[in-house]
Amino acid sequence: MPLRPADQLIHKAAWLYYTHGLRQDEVAQRLNLSRASVATYLRKARETGIVTISTSSQLYTDEALARRLEDAIGLDAVWIVPEDREALDPSAEMPVVAATVFQELARSGDRIAIAWGRTVYHIADVMPYADRQNVTVVQLCGNLGAPYSYRPDQCTTEIARRLNAEGINFYAPLVLSSERLAEELRAEPVILEQLKSIATCQLALYSVGGIEADSHLVRCGALTAAEMADMGEAGAAGVIAGQLIDAEGQLVDCDYNRRCISADLDSIRAIPKRLMVVEEANKFEPLVAAIKGRLVSHLVVTTSMAQRLLSRWEGAPA
Template sequence: MTTMTDPEITPQDEAARAGWLYYVGGLTQDQVAAELGVSRQRAQRLVAKAMADGLVHVRLEHKISACLDLEVDLTRRFGLKLARVVPALPAGLETSHATAPAAAQVLERYLAQPEPLIIAFGTGRSLSAMASEVIRTPHAPHRIVSLISNIAPDGSASFYDVIMRMADKLQLPHYPMLVPVITDTIAERALFNALRPVQAVMELAANADVTFVGIGQMNGEAPLYKDGFITRSQLEDLQRAGAVGEIVGGIFDAEGRYIDTETTRLIGSFRIPAGREKPVIAIAAGLSKIGAMRAALKGQLVNGLVTDESTARALLA
């Protein structure tokens, strides 16, 4: 004779239940505590954990009029095909937490298309946060392709590999860029570029129906430098050449024009052409990115933008 035993309740189980009761059930934290039989302080921590671990997703469905006005102004000023502006978070909080739900909603519109699409992705913190927020499954066998790899010169990978997260979540055919972001020599880069799988990925990227990218600044906090892809000396060389921003490894000046240096010739990625007709949507926010974002918009490297209210006001100032 066998007996049924209750499964062990994990901390995530408890956090998920607390998050459900608070965000979906509409209970107060005192009511959540009473329902779970825990203290109010523990209920508060569980609700916070549910949100931090991505166990629940909260989206703002009501469009705030100030954000709508900013969307109109951005569209007119920069000739955008799409603009989404979300309320800014308090200072000190990660801006990607604000933009991620809105960016995910934009992506989900394409995932809902009945015809198969090619959807291209950059990498980085903003897109990684977006991937975590996607909750709707695709309606067609879309293909997803990476515009740049996440492999550093020492063979390690960054934490912000978007293509694999998307592939795991959406169960779609995916095409990663399986080469180092930067090589030691131009000859080595040419060898990688000549590989048939790399050429196939580049061709898919060139024919993408929609592209999602982040925008990186080129100051001391440059993602390419912070994540170990380029050295301090290479960063300083790029800055001397006028670098202000970067999109999937394509480094550009204040006019939004790609620069050509010894370092840029070592970077392997799909370089997005200026003035592309198909949607190229940037997910970016933060006052430290204003110079890079304004240059990318000026050079027509992107034609769509998901950002927050503070950043939008600064761009329009």
């Protein structure tokens, strides 16, 4: 089990101070803490053995990997779910860790943007109830007609319920039948205001989708398997909030994207805390694309995924 998000600050402070050689005031600035808090964390790091090499290598291997990945990619924070024999099943552990991380990142008064998918819904399903004050949870993209429990509106509503927050759903489909209709709908005052409000959010929670024949967009009927294959040939590498992105994390210029009702990528990038949760090994290339497109600031992944990412960014074969 990885360190709790609150305890992770101790490890991050020790990493910056002892490994990078930053002064305490520089650590405080990097982590948005007071210098007194940094001094306290460093003392706890010494007391618990985090800064002892033998102890750290035994107990904090994944945490050291998380810090290295943060440094290599430039992410604000990484949490790693272990996959060793003594750990719980990552598919069961991942939503629990992600829910804990999410609730520690959420603050009273925040606007929070939520996407969709099984990963997000599983996080909502295990999320404990918390009474956040004046929180608004908004939907990142339009709705799907498919009767899945992980539809965008279901994910938004359930997370709002867990936070005792106001939930705001999109009353529009994810994808329209024509570009003209989509353009006109995006211009409607209610939809226009909802789309503009995404950039004012403080936190986003989402995963990244793949472009396989059984991907969410295909299963919900937004694209056929043949159309998705064509999109892959045209450069699509993943899916963010229902939209196709290329290998650099940019929006694919295609008819499908122009027919989507979803937050534009620049609005998503404007959100300070962009928490992405990825478990499946086959999401590696889509995740790389999302990271390159600056669509991730905080990340929850398995040990093997973290190792693959570090290898990619350090130039070794993934």
